[in-house]
Amino acid sequence: MYKTQRMIAAGLCAGLFITITLALMMSCQVKDEKGSVNKKLKVVTALFPLYDFARNIGQDKAEVFLLLPPGLEPHSFEPKPADMIRLNQADLFIYTNPAMEPWAENVLKGIQTRSLHVLEAGRGIAMMADQDGQGRGGNKAGHGHEDGHRHDHDPGGRDPHIWLDFSNAEKMVDHILAGFIEKDPLNRDYYQRNADAYKQRLTDLDRQFRKGLSGCRKRVLVHGGHFAFGYLAERYGLKYVALSGFSPDAEPTPANLVRISKILKANDLHYLFYEELLLPRTAEMVAKETGASLLLLHGAHNISKEDFDRGVGFITLMQTNLEHLKRGLQCP
Numbered sequence: 001m002y003k004t005q006r007m008i009a010a011g012l013c014a015g016l017f018i019t020i021t022l023a024l025m026m027s028c029q030v031k032d033e034k035g036s037v038n039k040k041l042k043v044v045t046a047l048f049p050l051y052d053f054a055r056n057i058g059q060d061k062a063e064v065f066l067l068l069p070p071g072l073e074p075h076s077f078e079p080k081p082a083d084m085i086r087l088n089q090a091d092l093f094i095y096t097n098p099a100m101e102p103w104a105e106n107v108l109k110g111i112q113t114r115s116l117h118v119l120e121a122g123r124g125i126a127m128m129a130d131q132d133g134q135g136r137g138g139n140k141a142g143h144g145h146e147d148g149h150r151h152d153h154d155p156g157g158r159d160p161h162i163w164l165d166f167s168n169a170e171k172m173v174d175h176i177l178a179g180f181i182e183k184d185p186l187n188r189d190y191y192q193r194n195a196d197a198y199k200q201r202l203t204d205l206d207r208q209f210r211k212g213l214s215g216c217r218k219r220v221l222v223h224g225g226h227f228a229f230g231y232l233a234e235r236y237g238l239k240y241v242a243l244s245g246f247s248p249d250a251e252p253t254p255a256n257l258v259r260i261s262k263i264l265k266a267n268d269l270h271y272l273f274y275e276e277l278l279l280p281r282t283a284e285m286v287a288k289e290t291g292a293s294l295l296l297l298h299g300a301h302n303i304s305k306e307d308f309d310r311g312v313g314f315i316t317l318m319q320t321n322l323e324h325l326k327r328g329l330q331c332p
């Protein structure tokens with residue numbers, strides 16, 4: 001009887017031991033799985049180009065999030081409480097520069113965490129002054145953009161669209177890479193390789209633009225949108241004329257509409273470019289008046305939900321831009 005009890009007890013102990021071991025193993029497994037998820041660098045970005053650069057550098061070792069909901073035209077963007085929570089839990093927050101995302105300053109004041117590394121991707125990249133005051137759209141009171149970045153706190157009237165010069169984009173990739181390495185030095189080589197490969201693609205893109213835009217019959221780029229392509233035009237020797245650099249609540253001035261129409265006619269241009277994510281009502285008006293056709297020129301501030309879901313990247317958007325530019329400017 002006593003022996004039987006001992007056997008039962010031993011059996012129970014063994015069973016319990018196995019159960020506990022199994023439970024521990026399972027809990028270890030869960031922990032491991034969670035651990036590996038947690039090991040991914042949490043990166044929050046403020047603008048589509050930054051998002052795309054960061055996901056190309058981080059690949060499967062980072063969770064990269066774009067703060068702007070896809071399709072949202074950035075000027076209506078206001079960070080929500082959920083965005084603040086996300087930033088609080090992130091390792092890295094990347095924005096372009098204070099001229100592009102003036103809201104970033106206020107948002108960061110609300111961040112409690114000390115582990116969040118804040119990175120200005122455009123740090124040290126000289127911003128161009130408005131050409132002939134075009135960025136101000138003739139409105140000296142302020143020259144915020146329809147798409148949400150107001151420059152009126154920037155007394156120098158600097159153009160924040162630095163990513164549309166691909167040599168600047170390469171510098172931004174370098175800055176983002178440095179942020180990744182600072183937060184996750186163990187994967188330094190991995191991030192470095194990815195950044196190098198991406199920069200090579202940007203170099204190739206630059207070469208394609210230079211070659212593609214070298215022999216065009218027309219050298220005037222007329223844009224029925226806000227002043228965004230100054231860097232691109234400068235780099236490839238085009239004259240850039242934008243309809244507006246107006247503040248979100250302003251309309252393009254009638255004088256500017258007349259000016260754009262005159263330039264189209266004087267240069268015998270058959271195409272007017274329009275910008276992404278906004279109904280091109282004004283551009284349509286000018287096109288109708290002048291007989292020009294419309295072509296999209298994507299500034300890549302943000303992308304549509306459809307493009308986002310398809311995984312469209314910055315380089316693809318720019319390659320489409322090049323095709324449209326070649327058509328619009330009659331390039332060989």
Ligand SMILES: [Zn+2]
Nearest residue numbers: 145147226228
């Ligand atoms: Zn813009």
